[in-house]
Amino acid sequence: MESRLIEALADCVELMASGESLAGCLRRYPAERAELEPLLRASATLRGLPVPPPLDLAKVGQVALARAAELRAVSTSPEAASASSTTQKPPDRMLPALLVALLIALMVGVVVLMVAIIALIVGPPQPVIPATATPTQAPLSTDTPMMTPSVTSTLTPTHTVIVTPSPAGVTATPGVTVAPAVIVPPLATVPPPPPPGDDDDGDGNDDAAIAPLPPPGDDDDADDDG
Amino acid sequence: MGKKMCYSVERSGVHNSDNDPMDDAELVKRLKQYDPEAVSEVVKNHGAALHRYVAAIVGDYHLAEDIVSETYVRVLEHIHTYAYTGAPFRAWLYRIAHNLAINAVRREQPVADEEALLQIVASEADPEQAAQQGEERAALRRALLKLTEEQQQVLLLRFVSGQSTAEVARALQKSEGAVKQLQFRAMRSLARLLRGAEAGDGI
Numbered sequence: 001m002e003s004r005l006i007e008a009l010a011d012c013v014e015l016m017a018s019g020e021s022l023a024g025c026l027r028r029y030p031a032e033r034a035e036l037e038p039l040l041r042a043s044a045t046l047r048g049l050p051v052p053p054p055l056d057l058a059k060v061g062q063v064a065l066a067r068a069a070e071l072r073a074v075s076t077s078p079e080a081a082s083a084s085s086t087t088q089k090p091p092d093r094m095l096p097a098l099l100v101a102l103l104i105a106l107m108v109g110v111v112v113l114m115v116a117i118i119a120l121i122v123g124p125p126q127p128v129i130p131a132t133a134t135p136t137q138a139p140l141s142t143d144t145p146m147m148t149p150s151v152t153s154t155l156t157p158t159h160t161v162i163v164t165p166s167p168a169g170v171t172a173t174p175g176v177t178v179a180p181a182v183i184v185p186p187l188a189t190v191p192p193p194p195p196p197g198d199d200d201d202g203d204g205n206d207d208a209a210i211a212p213l214p215p216p217g218d219d220d221d222a223d224d225d226g
Numbered sequence: 227m228g229k230k231m232c233y234s235v236e237r238s239g240v241h242n243s244d245n246d247p248m249d250d251a252e253l254v255k256r257l258k259q260y261d262p263e264a265v266s267e268v269v270k271n272h273g274a275a276l277h278r279y280v281a282a283i284v285g286d287y288h289l290a291e292d293i294v295s296e297t298y299v300r301v302l303e304h305i306h307t308y309a310y311t312g313a314p315f316r317a318w319l320y321r322i323a324h325n326l327a328i329n330a331v332r333r334e335q336p337v338a339d340e341e342a343l344l345q346i347v348a349s350e351a352d353p354e355q356a357a358q359q360g361e362e363r364a365a366l367r368r369a370l371l372k373l374t375e376e377q378q379q380v381l382l383l384r385f386v387s388g389q390s391t392a393e394v395a396r397a398l399q400k401s402e403g404a405v406k407q408l409q410f411r412a413m414r415s416l417a418r419l420l421r422g423a424e425a426g427d428g429i
Binding site for chain 2: 002005006007009010013014017038039041042043045046047049050051052053054055056057059060061063064065067068069071072075
């Protein structure tokens with residue numbers, strides 16, 4: 001039923017556009033007359049909307065042409081061309097570099113913070129306190145027991161350990177206090193290792209601030225200290 | 227039926243750009259270069275019909291003229307985003323004009339109604355009759371704006387711009403059957419709304 005009405009309306013609209021009257025159209029579709037009539041009246045009302053006065057085409061054209069000239073000038077200027085080619089996607093290009101820079105800055109910040117904390121804990125160099133550990137208490141040298149297991153286990157022969165005795169250091173055995181170890185990268189300038197047990201001042205500790213890490217079980221230093 | 231076919235062919239002949247898609251392709255290409263000749267051609271070919279279309283929505287001829295100008299400016303500003311796919315260029319033109327007109331009505335409907343009424347009253351010999359006509363047209367416009375956007379477009383293109391079913395179908399990229407169906411539903415809704423307005427329900 002609706003499809004018949006749709007076709008009837010479309011046909012009547014065309015007929016009325018070509019001059020047929022509303023009554024004439026309705027006579028062609030007597031079965032649909034009741035439904036068609038209000039629709040055709042509404043269409044006639046729409047069609048009867050007054051035609052506006054002639055548009056000032058010159059004025060409208062002038063506005064459009066002026067805008068076209070502006071846009072043409074912008075699109076053909078070398079600045080616009082270079083700007084559009086170089087600054088097409090700056091955020092996309094810069095993003096990875098910015099992230100890397102941020103990461104590096106963060107890492108440097110953490111390292112600086114750690115160094116500062118260590119410096120605060122260690123403090124200025126203090127007079128050396130003689131070691132009193134007995135051989136049974138300190139099977140290794142006085143240097144090695146002060147290091148935490150995680151540090152000693154990861155050191156390679158190419159690394160050196162700076163040990164600065166300090167009261168604020170870590171106490172490994174009663175009476176023996178040694179500052180925490182600082183690992184120096186292999187690229188750092190490292191003086192040649194002194195012979196084990198170099199103890200010129202007779203304080204019981206090696207005088208060398210930098211000493212090679214003895215192999216596990218090396219008892220030379222322990223002997224010197226003892 | 228034969229008469230109907232003749233009518234469609236005749237009307238299509240008026241809009242040469244629809245018969246030859248290359249015309250629109252060339253026009254768009256030149257508009258993308260802001261070619262003054264192409265701009266003038268678009269204004270000349272579509273200005274008056276666009277003005278009538280917009281005036282039917284806003285009910286104010288001066289506002290309609292401003293909207294038509296703004297439509298061309300928008301077209302030029304966004305032509306670089308327009309990709310010609312075979313659909314008539316004027317479909318895009320009318321869509322921009324339609325959106326601008328609807329926005330204008332939403333923004334200043336009471337003012338537009340008064341302006342339209344004043345224009346009609348001033349132009350008619352019988353002010354009372356003119357005022358009544360003005361009310362009817364205002365009611366028609368309000369009813370029209372209550373329809374869906376597609377329904378509005380179909381009715382305005384068919385009855386105000388005077389395009390054939392085939393032309394509207396091309397403009398809206400729909401089949402002719404779909405346009406007829408849209409037209410039927412739009413007319414049914416419009417008739418119901420106008421009946422309600424006459425009965426004093428208000429729109």
